[in-house]
Amino acid sequence: MKVFAHRGYSGRYPENTMLAFQKAAETGCDGIELDVQLTKDGTVVVIHDESIDRTTDGAGFVKDLTYEELKEFNADAVCGGIHGFVPVPSFEEYCKWAKDQELVTNIEIKTGVYYYEGLEEKTLELVRKYGLEKKVIFSSFNHTSIIRLKELAPEIPCGALLDHPGLGNAGYYCDRYHFECYHPGVKGLTKEAVDNCRKYGILVNVWTVNDMSALEQVYEWGCDGVISNFPEVCKRWVQSKDL
Template sequence: MKVYAHRGYSGRYPENTMLSFQKAAETGCDGIELDVQLTRDGTVVVIHDEAVDRTTDGTGLVKDYTFEELRKLDAGTIKGGRYGFCPVPSFEEYCEWASQYGFVTNVEIKTGVYYYEDIEEKTLDIIKKYHLEDRVMFSSFNHLSLERLKELAPDIPRGALLEHAGLGNAGYYCSRYGYACYHPGIRGLTEETVRNCRDHGIGVNVWTINDMESLENTYEWGCSGIFTNYPEICKSWLDHKG
């Protein structure tokens, strides 16, 4: 079972920052999960919420900031500022750094609330610039973005991201529309759903695994991977299991 660091090592470090990604890589995790949006001037940036209020010392929407303005905000405040100033990274900054490593990056396209124009093309162009096509996977709650990415890059795997309620007959759905993986929330997931996906040749990567019961269940059910805020703990437990 693969371990993906959810927004980097976000349980300990400021989420979706280069510090969080660097610390995640040090744990030996199998991959990193991050979120991309667009600034007002069309820069692909790594941030989860459509508003900057929760994760930075700023206010307002990501789409209303230029990249230069966004870089002045401190994403380190979410952890009380104890790691110093942490800027919001551009996706290009992340890809340039990630190109040195062999892990997989799960890129979540954040178009479920606001549909950014050409975000799929812009994101893919950066991935290609750093030759990361064979080390990325796309996911999104907006499956139309995934359909667009299928047109643009049919060889890059895509994961159908679902809320905790999940989807009935998820394995058939994913196989029918060419998704490599099903990405459900843990609260609504059952062993039957995992089995249904496996019967259709679909991997199951589950979010967000931050407690031992959930970790044990996903392992015993045969899930392909987990997204966790604590990659070091999950990786150590899985290594111990052999």
């Protein structure tokens, strides 16, 4: 079972920052999950919320700020500034780093609240620029975004993100739309849903797995991956089970 670091090593470091990604890589995890949005001037940036209020010392919406303005805010403010100044990274900065890493990147397209014009195309352009086509998975709660990405790049795996409790016939659904992966929330996930995915050859990557009971359960059900804030703990446990 693969372990993806949720927004990097977000359990210990400011989420969706290069620091969190670098620390995640040091754990030996298999991949990184991150989120992308567009700034006012059309730069693809790595940030989860549509506003910067929760994750930085600034305020306002990503869509209303230029990238130069966004870079002025400190994402480490949520950690009390103990790591110094940690900016919100551009997706291109991440790609430059990721091209030399043995990691799979799960890129969540954040078009569920604002449908950013051209976000899918701009993100794919950067993936191709840095030769990451075989090292990424696209996912989104807005399935029109991954349908669009399937049109643009049918060779790149896509995952249908579902909130709790997800779909009982997720395997059929993903197969119907040519999605290779199903990404359900761990709360409410059932063995029947996992088995339905198995029936159609769909991979199951579960979010956000942060406690041992959930980790043990999804491992027992044969899920393919977990997305966790604590990748080091998860990776060590999975390795112990695979010995």
